[in-house]
Amino acid sequence: MSEMNRAAVDAVRAYSAAFAEKNERAPRVSVRTFGCQQNEADSERIAGMAVLMGYEYTENPEEAELIVFNTCAVREHAELKALSLTGQLKHLKAKNPALVTCVCGCMVAEEHRLNELKNKYPYIDILFGTGAHERFPEYLAAALKTKKRAFYPDPETMEISEDMPVRRENPRQAWVSIMYGCNNFCTYCVVPYVRGRERSRRPEDILNEIRELVKAGYLEITLLGQNVNSYGKGCDFGNGIGAYDFADLLSDICKIKGDYWIRFMTSHPKDASDRLFDVIAAHSGEDARPHICRQFHLPVQAGSDRILHKMNRHYERADYLALVERLRARVPEIALSTDVIVGFPTETEEEFDETLSLLRAVRYDAFFSFIYSRRKGTPADKMEQVPEEIKKARFARLLETQNEISLEKNRAFVGRKMRVLVEGVSKTDESRLTGRNEHNRLVHFPCDDRSLIGSFRTVLITGADTYTLSGEYLPEDGTTLKGENR
Numbered sequence: 425m426s427e428m429n430r431a432a433v434d435a436v437r438a439y440s441a442a443f444a445e446k447n448e449r450a451p452r453v454s455v456r457t458f459g460c461q462q463n464e465a466d467s468e469r470i471a472g473m474a475v476l477m478g479y480e481y482t483e484n485p486e487e488a489e490l491i492v493f494n495t496c497a498v499r500e501h502a503e504l505k506a507l508s509l510t511g512q513l514k515h516l517k518a519k520n521p522a523l524v525t526c527v528c529g530c531m532v533a534e535e536h537r538l539n540e541l542k543n544k545y546p547y548i549d550i551l552f553g554t555g556a557h558e559r560f561p562e563y564l565a566a567a568l569k570t571k572k573r574a575f576y577p578d579p580e581t582m583e584i585s586e587d588m589p590v591r592r593e594n595p596r597q598a599w600v601s602i603m604y605g606c607n608n609f610c611t612y613c614v615v616p617y618v619r620g621r622e623r624s625r626r627p628e629d630i631l632n633e634i635r636e637l638v639k640a641g642y643l644e645i646t647l648l649g650q651n652v653n654s655y656g657k658g659c660d661f662g663n664g665i666g667a668y669d670f671a672d673l674l675s676d677i678c679k680i681k682g683d684y685w686i687r688f689m690t691s692h693p694k695d696a697s698d699r700l701f702d703v704i705a706a707h708s709g710e711d712a713r714p715h716i717c718r719q720f721h722l723p724v725q726a727g728s729d730r731i732l733h734k735m736n737r738h739y740e741r742a743d744y745l746a747l748v749e750r751l752r753a754r755v756p757e758i759a760l761s762t763d764v765i766v767g768f769p770t771e772t773e774e775e776f777d778e779t780l781s782l783l784r785a786v787r788y789d790a791f792f793s794f795i796y797s798r799r800k801g802t803p804a805d806k807m808e809q810v811p812e813e814i815k816k817a818r819f820a821r822l823l824e825t826q827n828e829i830s831l832e833k834n835r836a837f838v839g840r841k842m843r844v845l846v847e848g849v850s851k852t853d854e855s856r857l858t859g860r861n862e863h864n865r866l867v868h869f870p871c872d873d874r875s876l877i878g879s880f881r882t883v884l885i886t887g888a889d890t891y892t893l894s895g896e897y898l899p900e901d902g903t904t905l906k907g908e909n910r
């Protein structure tokens with residue numbers, strides 16, 4: 425932490441202490457996250473900073489003295505939602521003039537949104553993008569001292585800060601960012617513009633963080649990056665390691681002893697290597713501890729070569745299918761998921777049909793589908809657009825096609841005993857607990873013993889629908905921990 429930051433932390437701590445003295449409680453912070461897991465991870469750092477500075481965390485913005493919105497810019501829908509909730513800050517600020525409001529993240533890194541936020545939302549005190557979270561104490565100290573609103577642009581070169589405290593939302597499942605930014609410039613995507621160029625964390629910093637998490641009892645660690653497969657590319661980590669890539673990192677993580685699961689996302693097909701598949705094969709399967717989950721998110725985006733080319737994806741349909749074949753040959757039972765965009769500019773009906781036929785050819789276990797959303801400043805925004813009603817009709821057909829496949833795939837689990845990491849009480853039925861298996865399927869099972877939450881348990885799968893599995897909890901007979909649970 426820089427000297428300047430340390431001084432800011434001390435200044436805010438003094439404010440929190442004075443507040444606590446006067447109000448007989450600590451000031452409260454509420455952080456709301458929009459968008460992807462990377463944003464969730466960033467929010468945990470911002471909340472960690474606030475807690476370090478004497479704030480107490482609250483889920484309820486109505487009772488907070490500091491509100492942070494960490495925004496997403498990947499599709500218009502996410503932006504509109506964040507803007508609408510930002511509008512509601514006005515009445516909270518009117519009720520509590522001492523409230524400090526902060527909007528940060530990807531949306532703030534877009535020039536036109538930044539201007540909108542500056543001009544139309546005068547009740548936002550602090551605005552900053554994605555490149556300098558570690559400077560949050562400085563921004564907050566200045567806002568508390570001067571009572572003036574301020575915007576902090578991202579630094580020219582975005583660096584990585586290693587010593588920020590983290591307030592993790594979950595005591596068993598942790599996000600670990602291994603890299604930031606993206607160099608790919610897919611023509612529809614705003615991420616490279618708002619998150620800057622790729623930069624990888626040093627292997628020893630990642631390994632130390634994971635070692636600590638395992639020691640603290642974390643059971644699932646998800647490695648995050650916009651394109652984890654290009655981890656370490658072009659990096660000299662400065663410690664004599666030389667070329668060191670994602671396969672090396674995964675393999676080194678697996679040397680950390682313990683019974684925990686490792687997941688990672690996202691993989692770009694152009695960078696996924698057979699070496700990576702071999703590492704997964706070596707550290708997955710019935711008895712592997714730690715265990716790389718047999719689940720692979722491999723966004724394809726579209727099934728037509730012309731569209732893939734216009735998207736700047738750097739692979740063709742045949743390359744993708746061959747990659748899937750190699751992955752499945754090396755890691756049998758691997759669950760595959762993907763992202764698909766419908767209605768990319770100029771997409772014809774025949775080209776859309778190629779996406780449907782690709783879904784049928786690959787038979788994904790799960791998918792995330794998006795209607796193409798125009799993003800200012802990206803090349804695709806200037807291409808000839810597909811009318812809204814056509815996009816919507818294609819989207820419905822896409823869902824129908826994949827739902828059929830997902831249901832068939834889920835039914836294949838019925839009758840199997842599976843290890844499940846129990847995550848919580850089912851939102852729709854309080855008499856059931858819910859968790860996920862290694863293939864990332866949601867599994868519900870009737871059980872009123874809440875002490876099971878946050879542990880691996882064995883469940884016999886007895887039912888399946890499109891999105892979830894249901895089952896019966898098999899109280900432990902010792903097999904779960906030995907990995908003979910299937």
Ligand code: SAH
Pocket residue numbers: 498499606612613614615649650651690691692723725763764765794795796797798799
């Ligand atoms: N780096 C990751 C995730 C990027 S954002 C990757 O490359 O897979 C997650 C998903 O959002 C993308 O895979 C894409 O399917 C979707 N997406 C990105 N920009 C979009 C846009 N303008 N309109 C619709 N979907 C978009």
Ligand code: SF4
Pocket residue numbers: 606607608609610613614615616650651692
């Ligand atoms: Fe966006 Fe493509 Fe980078 Fe993913 S790989 S973040 S889709 S530009």
